[in-house]
Amino acid sequence: MRFFSDNAAPACPAVMAALQDANQLDTAYDGDQWSARIDAAISDLFETEAVGIWVTTGTAANGLALSAMCPPWGSILCHRFAHIEQDEAGAPGFYAHGAKLTLLDGPGAKVASQAIDDAMAAIRKDVHQVQPACLSVTNATEYGLAYGRNEMAALGEAAKRHKLKFHVDGARFANAVVSTGCSPAELTWKAGVDALSFGFIKNGGMSAELLVLFDTALADTIRVMKKRAGHLQSKGRFAAAQILAMLENETWLDNARAANIAATVLAEACGERLVYPVEANELFVKMTPDEAAAIRAQGFDFYDWAAGEVRLVTSWDQDMGAVEKLAEAIRRL
Structure with missing residues (x-):
């Protein structure tokens, strides 16, 4: 995912x-x-x-x-x-x-x-x-x-x-x-x-x-x-x-809108973990290395960023089922 x-x-x-x-x-x-x-x-x-x-x-x-x-x-x-x-x-x-x-x-x-x-x-x-x-x-x-x-x-x-x-x-x-x-x-x-x-x-x-x-x-x-x-x-x-x-x-707008919506769903789950407000399709999220490893163990792929932060990026074709699963995984941390 x-x-x-x-x-x-x-x-x-x-x-x-x-x-x-x-x-x-x-x-x-x-x-x-x-x-x-x-x-x-x-x-x-x-x-x-x-x-x-x-x-x-x-x-x-x-x-x-x-x-x-x-x-x-x-x-x-x-x-x-x-x-x-x-x-x-x-x-x-x-x-x-x-x-x-x-x-x-x-x-x-x-x-x-x-x-x-x-x-x-x-x-x-x-x-x-x-x-x-x-x-x-x-x-x-x-x-x-x-x-x-x-x-x-x-x-x-x-x-x-x-x-x-x-x-x-x-x-x-x-x-x-x-x-x-x-x-x-x-x-x-x-x-x-x-x-x-x-x-x-x-x-x-x-x-x-x-x-x-x-x-x-x-x-x-x-x-x-x-x-x-x-x-x-x-x-x-x-x-x-x-x-x-x-x-x-307006395919360019439809695609961007889909990516932004997926990011918004994740942002709601991240809450105070967010480093910056989510205004596009990128999220920078506070996670310890152990928390990031626990999320990856469930099948999610993302980049480590700064110390204690990860980056999540949503795309035009993002599977909303996977988005919901990641949102729930973050809520359970």
Whole structure:
């Protein structure tokens, strides 16, 4: 009974059907009929003109976006627990040819506008210190907390105040949209976001993520960098088809809603064991090693996290019977 990662979940039926439909002769690279539809689909969803560029991984989406917004001699402000700092093997610096990360603090891996102001105030405006060029935040965060419209607007104002480009790592963006009840537009460009790494793989996709550019002037540069980085697949229609299938009929929202509901059921059982509120599909739960071993002995799979904590992650396809069993097992601890 799997609760260790939504990355391990199957691709959803809509995606599998779309892959089959795309398995026909068409133009190579990103000149196919599916890729040609992405910009319109994304612009409609976000209620503004936007460019959508498919890639195969979230790391590539983050790296390409940040390298287009930050010069090699600049830095990217992010939380110290951000995925780009903790889990991408230095990819942002690799893509951006040496740009560094300037790390911020905040509970639940959230960045507050005051932290941005404080970081900028501590950096001298001279040639001896690296000057920040970009802000990157994750929504939902690495600890499962969701930024709402007011929080995103405050971050956007801070970015504008300090002349920073604004990037969002949205590996679980769908879960944040469902949790907050905000529109995709309110959590992105209306708050000043320039680029969003829109996650699909964790939410039922197979091998496609989408870089959404609200600053459309970045598109030409990123397309060249995408090719140079080895992410321009010759049969790109399969990536584009997955994304369109998730967007059609709001499959991306239905899948995120299912994962969030399963997480809510577990959260009720965890009670005061929760380290953070559950606002997406991740739970961080206080458990001793003996308690975790007792739960695993009943057939449940999950990751140990910090000392005395475990992480539970629910997925779009989560078996609610297994969810109820895990909830009961936690109540009995």
